[in-house]
Amino acid sequence: MIIKSADVVVTSPDRNFVTLRVVTDDGLTGLGDATLNGRELAVVAYLRDHVVPLLIGRDAHAVEDTWQFLYRGAYWRRGPVTMAAIAAVDVALWDLKAQAAGMPLYQLLGGASRTGLLAYGHASGRDIPEIFESVRRHLSEGFRAVRIQAGVPGLTAIYGIAANTTSPGNAGKRYDHEPAQRAALPAEEDWDTPSYLRHIPTVFEAVRAEFGPDLPLLHDAHHRLTPIQAARLGKALEPYDLFWLEDCTPAENPEALRLVRHHTTTPLAIGEVFNTVWDYQLIVREQLIDYVRSAVTHTGGITHLKRVLEFAAQYQIKSGMHGPTDISPVGMAAALHLGLAIHNFGIQEYMRHGPLTDTVFRQSFTFTDGLLHPGDRPGLGVTLDMEAAARFPYQAAYLPFNRLRDGTVHDW
Ligand code: GCO
Numbered sequence: 001m002i003i004k005s006a007d008v009v010v011t012s013p014d015r016n017f018v019t020l021r022v023v024t025d026d027g028l029t030g031l032g033d034a035t036l037n038g039r040e041l042a043v044v045a046y047l048r049d050h051v052v053p054l055l056i057g058r059d060a061h062a063v064e065d066t067w068q069f070l071y072r073g074a075y076w077r078r079g080p081v082t083m084a085a086i087a088a089v090d091v092a093l094w095d096l097k098a099q100a101a102g103m104p105l106y107q108l109l110g111g112a113s114r115t116g117l118l119a120y121g122h123a124s125g126r127d128i129p130e131i132f133e134s135v136r137r138h139l140s141e142g143f144r145a146v147r148i149q150a151g152v153p154g155l156t157a158i159y160g161i162a163a164n165t166t167s168p169g170n171a172g173k174r175y176d177h178e179p180a181q182r183a184a185l186p187a188e189e190d191w192d193t194p195s196y197l198r199h200i201p202t203v204f205e206a207v208r209a210e211f212g213p214d215l216p217l218l219h220d221a222h223h224r225l226t227p228i229q230a231a232r233l234g235k236a237l238e239p240y241d242l243f244w245l246e247d248c249t250p251a252e253n254p255e256a257l258r259l260v261r262h263h264t265t266t267p268l269a270i271g272e273v274f275n276t277v278w279d280y281q282l283i284v285r286e287q288l289i290d291y292v293r294s295a296v297t298h299t300g301g302i303t304h305l306k307r308v309l310e311f312a313a314q315y316q317i318k319s320g321m322h323g324p325t326d327i328s329p330v331g332m333a334a335a336l337h338l339g340l341a342i343h344n345f346g347i348q349e350y351m352r353h354g355p356l357t358d359t360v361f362r363q364s365f366t367f368t369d370g371l372l373h374p375g376d377r378p379g380l381g382v383t384l385d386m387e388a389a390a391r392f393p394y395q396a397a398y399l400p401f402n403r404l405r406d407g408t409v410h411d412w
């Protein structure tokens with residue numbers, strides 16, 4: 001199975017997606033997701049100019065060798081652009097191998113370890129009535145676990161609130177449920193940590209009282225707190241029994257989690273902006289986290305994320321793969337095959353894509369009674385309609401950024 005050609009497809013149905021297509025001499029097409037929200041074209045150039053020319057003529061079955069060749073062979077290692085590009089090649093090759101075998105990919109990863117994957121959805125609102133309504137809607141759609149993001153009194157635009165339209169003075173439009181906006185410049189949002197820390201525990205108190213003790217509740221602090229603030233939040237949320245508190249401190253300093261861990265039994269999840277197993281070394285070995293947030297798309301593909309998760313499994317740390325809409329249907333399918341096969345699956349984030357996305361990517365996963373399943377078609381089970389893709393050209397879009405009340409740029 002020799003790689004005959006490869007190309008990079010950029011399409012924007014509902015939102016931007018970057019997809020690598022690898023075609024073999026016997027006519028099979030494998031797909032890999034390379035979408036890096038707000039920096040999409042950097043990965044396109046990396047793949048098109050520096051990776052695709054190296055793939056032609058290689059053995060498509062040589063997944064591990066190709067991974068090592070692209071990673072070690074570049075000399076300049078790691079980083080989100082490099083690791084998203086390598087991930088796209090890796091997933092496309094796994095897709096091809098499984099199609100050649102005539103099996104759904106999870107069979108090649110060890111077979112199914114469960115019947116379906118528990119998924120969590122994004123409930124949110126500016127105030128308690130909006131949050132309750134959003135939780136009820138998710139429950140009626142079948143979700144058995146929900147993330148709760150809440151507006152904070154005095155702040156105008158907060159991460160994760162679907163009801164927010166755009167920041168004041170920003171001309172961009174929100175799309176596909178995500179915080180990125182289609183505009184030439186990133187939107188400016190406001191942030192105040194003391195207000196947030198005072199408010200969030202009252203939200204979880206209300207949600208727990210309304211929906212009872214059984215519903216798994218999650219929360220994303222989106223890298224905004226110092227270690228001592230994160231410790232205080234974790235402690236304050238203990239009575240409401242969270243499934244996890246996510247990204248409580250910025251990713252650059254893994255040692256910060258020692259302090260947080262020392263003070264709270266609220267489970268911790270981190271890693272959506274990590275991209276290698278080395279980012280996890282300290283926090284897994286010291287058992288500072290409970291869930292690995294990395295996506296297949298941003299962590300060097302199935303080959304590398306499997307390595308991270310097997311390392312984590314030694315310490316009873318489970319998967320909690322990133323799954324917002326900026327993970328394409330191809331990236332989501334890869335996550336579902338891997339999640340079905342590994343032993344230490346925890347939970348899968350799941351946000352439905354907008355309706356146009358389904359006209360470009362034909363998917364075969366199912367969502368039934370709160371559980372996701374990748375389906376049983378050979379390979380990943382996703383096909384890309386090139387004609388439909390061509391109808392939606394790339395549109396510049398950026399994630400917002402934050403300023404504090406005095407104008408200082410803060411983590412977003
Ligand atoms: C999540 C994430 C996303 C990110 C987004 C950035 O937990 O789903 O935090 O909402 O903000 O993926 O591209």
Ligand code: MG
Nearest residue numbers: 220246247272
């Ligand atoms: Mg997150």
